[in-house]
Amino acid sequence: MQMTKQEYSKLVDKKSPPSKKLKNCIFAFLIGGAICTLGQLLMLLYEKAGLSETQVKMAVPVTLIFLACVATGFKVFDSIALIAGAGTLVPITGFANAVLSPAIEFKSEGHVMGIGAKMFSIAGPVLVFGLTAGVVYGLVLSIFRLF
Amino acid sequence: MPQRTGHTLMLPSKPSVTGYAAVVGKKEGEGPLAQWFDKINEDTTVGESSWEKAESALVRDALALALDKSNNPPSAIDYLFAGDLLNQCTGTAFGLRDYNIPYVGMYGACSTMALTLAQAAIYVDSGAAQKCAAATSSHFCSAERQFRQPLEYGGQRPPTSQWTVTGAGAAIVENAGPGPYISAVTLGKMVDYGIKDANNMGAAMAPAAADTIKTYFEDTNTSPNDYDLILTGDLARIGSDLLYELLGRENINIRDKHNDCGLMIFDLKKQKVNAGASGCGCAATVLCSYVFEQLRQRSLRNILFCATGALMSTTTSQQGESIPSVAHLLNITI
Structure with a gap:
């Protein structure tokens, strides 16, 4: 054919519509912000209920994770995420969904090789690099503290 | 006998499609072509316990309907050409294993309908067979879990992405018939x-x-x-x-x-x-x-x-x- 690969690559870039970044950003801000506001409200609520600071710091993420899992189980999380994008992905809700959704999906392959083996197929890399980053940060901090 | 010109095979006996059927899922049944489909499954699982089994059920139904419409029992078919998107073409194998038709499994990704129908027509035109069947299937949910993310994972699709059809098509090709x-x-x-x-x-x-x-x-x-x-x-x-x-x-x-x-x-x-x-x-x-x-x-x-x-x-x-x-x-x- 007449068209070269380079020409074609440029043509594909021209013809392929990019994601609607501004719209995505606005929705991510609004829905992500709403989730964080909910977290803040929960914090105030738990403080009022008389929980200690340590307990509150535990109870807020546990509640958000619980809500994200319920939403995932009832098949509404993905519909919200379709609009929210990073708004549901970045808060702890995204992590909960990333663990639960493969667990539901691979239930058909059994409890061990299905749910057990696949549960961290999406969240696994986040854990690996999250922990690695934590170790590096800790090392840097302890080296600086030596001086 | 097929006659080759360049890369094209002319089929002078003009094999006829005598029966054809399309079985689809719910979303396809809500689309513009709904009235033309033979069967619309309101339940995406097609009453099965896994997405893979659901896909197999679709292709099984499609072939049964196509055979019916061509007035052929499975035993009348000389060869079955079929394939799908799943690893090792299991959608097809598990869906069609009970038909007892000599089976040629084929992988052509989304080109499979053209690939299998072409083989069926070439076999019939060459005289190697009198009646052949061609079939293929895909299921949105089985494809998603193999190629992309779990269904309930909250992600966004880029505007260039495409939606895998839940559906199966089958056609019977014979050496004589009303066409196409x-x-x-x-x-x-x-x-x-x-x-x-x-x-x-x-x-x-x-x-x-x-x-x-x-x-x-x-x-x-x-x-x-x-x-x-x-x-x-x-x-x-x-x-x-x-x-x-x-x-x-x-x-x-x-x-x-x-x-x-x-x-x-x-x-x-x-x-x-x-x-x-x-x-x-x-x-x-x-x-x-x-x-x-x-x-x-x-x-x-x-x-x-x-x-x-x-x-x-x-x-x-x-x-x-x-x-x-x-x-x-x-x-x-x-």
Whole structure:
């Protein structure tokens, strides 16, 4: 054919519509912000209920994770995420969904090789690099503290 | 006997499609072609316990309906050509294992309907068989879990992505019958234009379609004006646009004659499928319902059906490989 690969690559870039970044950003801000506001409200609520600071710091993420899992189980999380994008992905809700959704999906392959083996197929890399980053940060901090 | 000119096989006995059927899922049943499908499953699981079993049930039903419509029992069929998208083509094997028909499993990704129908027609025209069946399927949920993310994972799809059709199509080809007839077949070369984005399959497959369509026109000395419709499989919006550009460079203009199954089966905007539809079931269900019916009713008389397939896997995509694609073409007449 007449068209070269380079020409074609440029043509594909021209013809392929990019994601609607501004719209995505606005929705991510609004829905992500709403989730964080909910977290803040929960914090105030738990403080009022008389929980200690340590307990509150535990109870807020546990509640958000619980809500994200319920939403995932009832098949509404993905519909919200379709609009929210990073708004549901970045808060702890995204992590909960990333663990639960493969667990539901691979239930058909059994409890061990299905749910057990696949549960961290999406969240696994986040854990690996999250922990690695934590170790590096800790090392840097302890080296600086030596001086 | 098939006669070869260039890469195109002319089939002088004009094997006839005697029965055809399309079975689809709920979303497809809500689309613009709903009235043409033989069976619409309101339940995406098709009453089965896994998505893979659901896909197998679709192709099993499609073949049963096609056999019925051609008035053939399974034992009358000499060979069955079929395949699907799942690893080791299990959708097909597990769905059709009880039919007791000699089975030729084929993988052509989303080009499978054209590939299997072409083989069926070539076997019949050559005299190797009198009656053959061709079938293929895809299921949105089984494809998602193999190629992409779990269903409930909260992610966004890029605008270039396509929606895998839940559906199966089957056709019976015989040495005589009321038509539509398969007059010629062009089996395509693998073409790789360096596209690596598995979320832009139309772009990966358009060069393969362009190559096969150009080859067919050259081999048969015909032009787009000789046909009522040039129907591609699942190039969708971006791929179709790119196909016009690629063929435009070869001085072939198909714009007025072209349509794409990936643009026909869903209402792109209303049903939120981004660039359009894809999957083996896309070309299969559109061909084995609406298109064959239009040919039978003589509102179409001479068409080219060119289904395209992207031949990558999740492994090759993760390893950063570009996507080789293939397109097979059939000239279908009445």
